[in-house]
Amino acid sequence: xxxxxxxxxxxxxxxxxxxxxxxxxxxxxxxxxxxxxxxxxxxxxxxxxxxxxxxxxxxxxxxxxxxxxxxxxxxxxxxxxxxxxxxxxxxxxxxxxxxxxxxxxxxxxxxxxxxxxxxxxxxxxxxxxxxxxxxxxxxxxxxxxxxxxxxxxxxxxxxxxxxxxxxxxxxxxxxxxxxxxxxxxxxxxxxxxxxxxxxxxxxxxxxxxxxxxxxxxxxxxxxxxxxxxxxxxxxxxxxxxxxxxxxxxxxxxxxxxxxxxxxxxxxxxxxxxxxxxxxxxxxxxxxxxxxxxxxxxxxxxxxxxxxxxxxxxxxxxxxxxxxxxxxxxxxxxxxxxxxxxxxxxxxxxxxxxxxxxxxxxxxxxxxxxxxxxxxxxxxxxxxxxxxxxxxxxxxxxxxxxxxxxxxxxxxxxxxxxxxxxxxxxxxxxxxxxxxxxxxxxxxxxxxxxxxxxxxxxxxxxxxxx
Numbered sequence: 001x002x003x004x005x006x007x008x009x010x011x012x013x014x015x016x017x018x019x020x021x022x023x024x025x026x027x028x029x030x031x032x033x034x035x036x037x038x039x040x041x042x043x044x045x046x047x048x049x050x051x052x053x054x055x056x057x058x059x060x061x062x063x064x065x066x067x068x069x070x071x072x073x074x075x076x077x078x079x080x081x082x083x084x085x086x087x088x089x090x091x092x093x094x095x096x097x098x099x100x101x102x103x104x105x106x107x108x109x110x111x112x113x114x115x116x117x118x119x120x121x122x123x124x125x126x127x128x129x130x131x132x133x134x135x136x137x138x139x140x141x142x143x144x145x146x147x148x149x150x151x152x153x154x155x156x157x158x159x160x161x162x163x164x165x166x167x168x169x170x171x172x173x174x175x176x177x178x179x180x181x182x183x184x185x186x187x188x189x190x191x192x193x194x195x196x197x198x199x200x201x202x203x204x205x206x207x208x209x210x211x212x213x214x215x216x217x218x219x220x221x222x223x224x225x226x227x228x229x230x231x232x233x234x235x236x237x238x239x240x241x242x243x244x245x246x247x248x249x250x251x252x253x254x255x256x257x258x259x260x261x262x263x264x265x266x267x268x269x270x271x272x273x274x275x276x277x278x279x280x281x282x283x284x285x286x287x288x289x290x291x292x293x294x295x296x297x298x299x300x301x302x303x304x305x306x307x308x309x310x311x312x313x314x315x316x317x318x319x320x321x322x323x324x325x326x327x328x329x330x331x332x333x334x335x336x337x338x339x340x341x342x343x344x345x346x347x348x349x350x351x352x353x354x355x356x357x358x359x360x361x362x363x364x365x366x367x368x369x370x371x372x373x374x375x376x377x378x379x380x381x382x383x384x385x386x387x388x389x390x391x392x393x394x395x396x397x398x399x400x401x402x403x404x405x406x407x408x409x410x411x412x413x414x415x416x417x418x419x420x421x422x423x424x425x426x427x428x429x430x431x432x433x434x435x436x437x438x439x440x441x442x443x444x445x446x447x448x449x450x451x452x453x454x455x456x457x458x459x460x461x462x463x464x465x
Contacts, residue, residue, distance in 0.1 A: 012175040012336060012363040013038040016159050018146075018307070020044035020137050021051020022126060023341035023352035024180035026104065028133040030356035031178075033418035036364035041172070042133070043161055045142040049130045052184050053122050055087040088184050088210040092238060094118055094446060096230040098437055100430045101347040104129060105421035115441055115448050140164040146177055147310040148334050155336055176336040176363050179305060180352070183342065184210070186304040186319065189297045193273035201276050209235055209298040215242040221293035224248045224281065226271065228255045232298030237263040248289065259439055271295075303342070311337075321390030323383075326375035327406070328391055329355050330362070335369055343391040346399035347431070350421040354406040357420035366413035396432045429462050 017027050020042050031040050048054050094116040095102055099109050102117075107129050113121060130137075145160040157177045161170040187208040189195075199206050209231045215238040223243065225236040228251040240247040240263065249255065249265040260267055269285045280290035302319030313333045315322050322342055324332050331337040338359040341352040361367045369375065382390060393399045400423035407422045433456055440454045448454050 009365045010176075010336065010363050011154060012036075014174045015040050015176045015178065015363070016146075016157065016172070016174040017042040017136075017178040017180055018143050019051060019180035019182065020046075020049040020130070020139075021053070021180065021182055022104075022129075022349050023182065023356075024051070024178070025049060025126070025130050025133060026349065026352045027178045027180050027340055027356045027359075028136050030353065030360045030418050030420075032133060032136070034360040034364050034366075034415070035417070036360075036366075036415070040133075040136050041174075042137040043141045043143050043159075044137055044139050045164060047139050048127075049134070049137065050123055050126050051182055052087045052089055053119065053126055055089050055119055055123070088187075089119055090209075090212050090235070091214045093234070095122060096234075096438060097347055098430065098434050098451070100451075101427070101434065102349060104349050105353055105419075112449055114446065115450060115454075116438065116446070141170060143307050145310060146307050146337075148312070148337070155334055157336070176338070176359075178338050178340060178356075178359065179308075180340040181305070183303050184301050186302040187297075188300050188302045188319065190299060192271055194276055195274050197276050198274035202279060205279075205292065206295045207297070209296060210301075212296060215239045218243060218294055220244050222248075222289070222291060223294040223296065224250055224268075224271075224289070224292060225265070225296050225298060226250045227298035227300075228253075228267075229298060229300070233259060233263050235296060235298060236265045240264045250283070256435075262439060262442060318388050320388040321386075323390070324379060325390075326369065326378055327355075327358070328402075329359060330369065330375070332372060332375045332379060336363065343393060343399065343402075345393045351399065351403060354403045354410075354420040357410045357418060358406050360417050361410050361413045361415075364415060364417075366415040366417070367409060397428055400428050400431060425460070426458050429458050432462070 015031055015037055017024050017040065024042055028040055028042050031037060046054050096116065098115050099113060099117065103109055109117065109125060141161045141163055143159060143161045147158045149156045149158055157174045159172050159174055159177070162168070163170060187210045189208055195206070212235055218239045219242050221243065222245055223239050225232055225239070225247060228249055232249070233255065236247050236249045247265045249263065249267050250269065250271055251267055252270055255263070255267055268287065269283045272282045272284045274281055275288070275290070278290045280288060280292050281295070282288050303316060303322050304319060305315065308315065311334070313324055313331065315324060317323060322339060325339060326332050328342050329338050340355050341348045343351055362369055386392065393402070403421060404423055407420050410420055437451060437454060437456055441448055444454065
């Protein structure tokens with residue numbers, strides 16, 4: 001990649017990182033390793049590190065509403081998010097990315113770890129990863145507002161937070177802010193016909209995968225699971241194994257036959273409408289199911305940052321992407337505001353490392369951002385290609401090319417910090433094969449510790465095959 005022309009310099013000494021999940025931890029590590037900043041503070045609303053991997057067996061409740069035409073007022077979104085600090089992970093969940101892709105570049109999982117590790121194993125792994133930056137983290141502090149203020153051609157970030165321990169308000173100024181809060185708190189449920197009325201009549205029937213913990217409450221109930229992504233097929237399979245009734249899996253695109261055979265559910269088309277009087281649904285192919293006991297939407301999440309309501313820049317429209325960013329990282333209007341790990345269909349931890357290496361190098365003036373015009377052109381081109389799904393990698397190699405592009409950019413740095421990951425041909429092979437690997441892992445009893453145990457071996461001509 002050609003080094004970018006020098007267009008501006010930054011005077012960044014104090015940095016706030018919001019969130020101590022995996023991407024917040026990697027941000028803190030790379031910023032610290034750059035050895036160019038006076039203060040790095042990580043704010044975490046929970047009592048320990050891990051983000052969604054810091055699981056709670058008790059769930060305080062989460063009301064996922066159907067998708068409205070707009071995201072509502074910032075104030076209403078803040079209120080709705082107060083209960084979202086609990087993890088959306090559920091019992092019997094395993095990582096859906098194999099170890100070689102999942103792990104951070106400087107810390108392998110211990111030998112003998114299952115190829116798709118359990119929640120407990122991942123928690124222990126992250127606790128170890130956090131050791132060198134744990135002293136930078138303030139636990140039990142919820143950030144409520146981050147507001148930019150111009151001061152002598154420099155942006156100062158006014159951060160306001162609330163202590164969850166004593167309700168004390170914290171106000172601190174920073175030169176730069178990293179948003180590393182993830183995107184698994186604002187559950188998305190499509191606004192289907194009659195759904196609102198159906199929920200009012202049967203408030204306990206409709207839920208989102210975010211509140212799912214165990215298949216036991218669904219035993220022998222007529223259950224419809226909506227969505228056949230990783231969570232949808234996993235939850236449907238769990239419920240199907242504990243119920244005498246066959247679970248229905250409602251999908252937009254067919255599930256691959258080998259996967260559907262393993263899940264064991266009956267695949268049906270998308271839901272067209274809810275039938276209130278019959279406690280049922282009508283599917284798009286005309287089929288009607290009456291007497292439905294449960295509908296679980298495994299339909300993903302929306303991006304939402306209520307603490308940035310004073311930004312002045314319209315970051316969120318439909319909630320399916322964050323607008324106005326360069327390289328999925330920098331807010332173009334305020335380049336001392338950076339986002340981490342927004343992208344989907346990728347290995348998020350190495351991705352967050354690559355992005356952290358970039359904003360650490362940019363804010364230390366070791367590499368330079370292009371002009372505002374060039375950054376806007378990049379963002380406009382992205383929207384033209386992707387629409388609202390701004391951060392979705394649509395091909396199996398796109399994330400690798402992106403990570404390597406960032407790597408090459410960082411390697412032009414005047415001051416080298418912590419080295420980011422780089423994808424070689426074996427890494428691309430891991431990414432291309434992992435859906436088949438996961439299915440074979442499941443069929444084999446979830447015990448394998450390597451791809452070789454499952455019969456997968458790297459060959460240099462794998463792309464031809």
